[in-house]
Amino acid sequence: MGWPNLHAITDALATRLLFDNRRATGLEFRRNGQTQTVKARGEVILCAGVFGSPHLLKLSGIGPAEELSRQGIPVIADLPQVGENLQDHIDFVMNYRTSSTESVGYGLRGGWHLLSEAIKWWRTGEGLCATPAAEAGGFLKSHPDIDVPDLQFHFTAGLVDDHSRKLHWGYGYSAHVCVLRPHSRGSVTLRSAQATDAPRIDPRYLSDERDAQKLRRGVEMLQMIMRASPFDAYDKGEIHGHDRMQGGELMDAIRNRADTIYHPVGTCRMGRDADAVVDPMLRLRNIENIRIVDASVMPTLIGGNTNAPTVMMAEKIAGEMKYHL
Ligand SMILES: Cc1cc2nc3c(=O)[nH]c(=O)nc-3n(C[C@H](O)[C@H](O)[C@H](O)COP(=O)(O)OP(=O)(O)OC[C@H]3O[C@@H](n4cnc5c(N)ncnc54)[C@H](O)[C@@H]3O)c2cc1C
Known part of the structure; x- marks a missing residue:
């Protein structure tokens, strides 16, 4: 994109968040068969979505202590609500x-109609193919x-x-x-301690x-x-x-x-109560220097589609972070 302050690494699988005691310091990821790490100069922002964010937190030792221990993952913070509270439309x-x-x-009769509509769309951007x-x-x-x-x-x-x-x-x-x-x-739980094993999703x-x-x-x-x-x-x-x-x-x-109909939310629930995963500024509880900014933080499902509200939350937190720079 040509932004000097943005470096995007694609085709990579985040495998673990890195911590120094209870402070987030970076990320471990796999790319082209190699394990690499990246260190954060500022805050770590986790935005792996409703299934990816709780999965990555748990793989990194943040989640229900009993579930993590069962998988042999050392517990950094016992947050029982990570991966719980899954809601969907x-x-x-x-x-x-x-x-x-x-x-x-699909049909022979409609084939010609579709072709003429495709040409119409190409010429005017309108018609059936603009649906x-x-x-x-x-x-x-x-x-x-x-x-x-x-x-x-x-x-x-x-x-x-x-x-x-x-x-x-x-x-x-x-x-x-x-x-x-x-x-x-529903819930998102670990199948194993391997990042390559998708989590178990039970809606x-x-x-x-x-x-x-x-x-x-x-x-x-x-x-x-x-x-x-x-x-x-x-x-x-x-x-x-x-x-x-x-x-x-x-x-x-x-x-x-x-x-x-593809609107899952809630697995890293925001709230002011002690059980919430993130606080109202989306900072992870009991851990420093990390926020979660994606649909997983919505405490309850909104009465509509979820994409724009997720973008809106990200804009709000970006504004908040910029203000404190
Ligand atoms: C088929 C479909 C249709 C939809 N249609 C609509 C619609 O019409 N209107 C609407 O409002 N909403 C729609 N949604 C919902 C909308 O897409 C989501 O609410 C929105 O994308 C949530 O944003 P997010 O940032 O939380 O997560 P995502 O957009 O899911 O982003 C999370 C990203 O993290 C990546 N990731 C996860 N784990 C890892 C890992 N370990 N390593 C590296 N990367 C990782 C994922 O690949 C993904 O790219 C639709 C969703 C789907 C699936």
């Missing part, structure tokens, strides 16, 4: 077939008495089945609903019955929306029959198929 999606080639899909995938969305209350929306809807102009891992021949559209402020809590989705009931209410509302007359000309049936399911059958489908 649990989502259910319905996939509708359509005979219209206006959506993104952001999630074309529309909305926030609704599961019950009129609550203060703020607790359900979020996404509409995509294509068939999104199993995160698009499962492809379907033909055309369609999809409608998602997710629970915005879930009660279920414990729908482990709190309130989330399951709320998601069911959301799916019922979504079924109603998708039955509205403007869809009559397009709707050729939901692939899995979810649009007609009710009661126990619907709840089984939700429990079997609901999955992430």
Whole structure:
């Protein structure tokens, strides 16, 4: 990027944070089969994300003492909440077939249409190929008495089945609903003391019955929306029959198929209480000279997408650090 004060090392795996007693001093990493270290002149900023940050802390001796000892990792600070409090937006999606080639899909009929749309996009930047995938969305209350929306809807102009891992021949559209402020809590724990072993992620989705009931209410509302007359000309049936399911059958489908919509937070929880992992200025508790600045510090999940709030937190802390330079 040509910034004299920025040196980025790519294709590297951070393996351990380095400490001098309880002061963070740098980082150990692996690159091209070599172990290297980098020393910090100023503060160490950890931003490895909701899964990476607690993983790296634990590998470095910061986390629940019992879990670290089981893996033979010397304990620098016993912080039981590291890796706990994992929250995510649990989502259910319905996939509708359509005979219209206006959506993104696979088929001979739509091939020509897609090609002409690609040319249009190349010339004008507009049309089908300019789709952001999630074309529309909305926030609704599961019950009129609550203060703020607790359900979020996404509409995509294509068939999104199993995160698009499962492809379907033909055309369609999809409608998602997710629970915005879930009660279920998961965890990120060590599989081993090796940084190359990914951590064990247990989201414990729908482990709190309130989330399951709320998601069911959301799916019922979504079924109603998708039955509205403007869809009559397009709707050729939901692939899995979810649009007609009710009661126990619907709840089984939700429990079997609901999955992430990619907004995990909370595994290095911020707070003023003694159990919090970081303080309100995102400084790691009981350790000097290190902050965590990523989505892992959010104590609870926000009622919307998580990217912009994460950038906002980083901007705030960057401002704070600049002020004290
Ligand atoms: C498929 C997908 C779609 C999404 N869509 C949206 C959306 O539409 N809108 C929205 O608001 N949010 C969206 N999100 C969520 C958003 O991307 C996250 O909330 C945001 O990126 C969180 O930022 P972060 O800095 O906490 O972590 P990340 O962006 O995950 O950054 C952490 C980085 O650390 C690196 N890392 C971790 N461990 C190590 C290690 N040991 N060594 C070296 N590097 C390491 C990771 O590779 C990663 O690059 C989406 C997420 C996904 C996965």
